[in-house]
Amino acid sequence: MPQELKYRGRIAPSPTGYLHLGHARTFWIAQQRTRAADGILVFRNEDLDAQRCRVEFVEAMYEDLRWLGLNWQEGPDVGGPFTPYSQSQRREFYLEAWRKLRDEGAIYPCTCSRKELEQALSAPHDDADEISYPGTCGAKPWSARDFQSPAGVSWRFRVPDELGVGFDDDLQGKQSFVAGKDFSDFLVWRRDDIPAYQLACVVDDHAMQITEVVRGCDLLKSTARQILLYEALRLAAPQWAHCDLVTDAGGVRLAKRHDALSLRALREKGMSPTQVIESFTK
Numbered sequence: 035m036p037q038e039l040k041y042r043g044r045i046a047p048s049p050t051g052y053l054h055l056g057h058a059r060t061f062w063i064a065q066q067r068t069r070a071a072d073g074i075l076v077f078r079n080e081d082l083d084a085q086r087c088r089v090e091f092v093e094a095m096y097e098d099l100r101w102l103g104l105n106w107q108e109g110p111d112v113g114g115p116f117t118p119y120s121q122s123q124r125r126e127f128y129l130e131a132w133r134k135l136r137d138e139g140a141i142y143p144c145t146c147s148r149k150e151l152e153q154a155l156s157a158p159h160d161d162a163d164e165i166s167y168p169g170t171c172g173a174k175p176w177s178a179r180d181f182q183s184p185a186g187v188s189w190r191f192r193v194p195d196e197l198g199v200g201f202d203d204d205l206q207g208k209q210s211f212v213a214g215k216d217f218s219d220f221l222v223w224r225r226d227d228i229p230a231y232q233l234a235c236v237v238d239d240h241a242m243q244i245t246e247v248v249r250g251c252d253l254l255k256s257t258a259r260q261i262l263l264y265e266a267l268r269l270a271a272p273q274w275a276h277c278d279l280v281t282d283a284g285g286v287r288l289a290k291r292h293d294a295l296s297l298r299a300l301r302e303k304g305m306s307p308t309q310v311i312e313s314f315t316k
């Protein structure tokens with residue numbers, strides 16, 4: 035992280051359901067790290083999935099996180115120098131990155147019909163990662179002149195085989211992955227003309243000058259993918275801090291289907307913000 039840059043952290047929820055304790059813990063840690071660095075916390079609304087995002091979940095995100103005691107200095111509801119802060123309004127930023135990757139030959143069109151086309155829009159997790167892709171379309175001839183827009187096909191990043199991708203994580207220590215082994219050619223743009231999570235995340239974190247990304251450790255492998263995108267786009271990557279996950283009584287990572295552990299449900303049960311924070315900081 036360049037010394038002259040002020041610390042800029044971010045929280046980036048997706049309004050596809052009510053936020054749960056796992057989200058709360060990660061976002062709380064992001065705020066604590068921002069405050070410790072006397073920095074700026076950015077709220078980004080990751081609402082690209084129009085079919086699953088709902089207005090009531092957007093409103094609940096703001097309300098529940100404010101109730102918990104989180105405060106951000108930039109975001110869709112407060113403005114800031116890097117507007118818009120909702121991904122659904124940032125298409126031109128993603129298109130610019132797609133064009134650069136296309137012209138560099140770093141991505142290729144894919145006509146395969148696979149289940150991961152539905153998965154690539156949201157942040158993947160260890161138990162729901164992108165399905166390994168055998169590179170079927172990677173060797174097919176194509177010309178950038180034939181594609182003035184990404185619409186109509188999927189687009190995959192060409193992963194260099196056997197390339198080691200490593201990074202120092204401030205919470206999890208040194209991390210190391212092997213491209214082509216730990217993950218394959220991954221999606222950056224969906225067939226239905228929507229940028230996938232990996233590309234949108236990189237583009238927005240750079241554009242919003244995020245200096246440290248705080249998120250769950252289920253996204254460690256995504257970080258390796260994103261480092262390759264940063265390099266291909268010739269952008270400086272941020273620092274990384276991946277939090278341990280909050281699990282249920284059976285040891286399963288919390289998801290938005292765990293309604294009983296959503297912030298909304300805990301509020302309705304009469305828990306205070308202090309009690310919620312204590313539940314994940316003991």
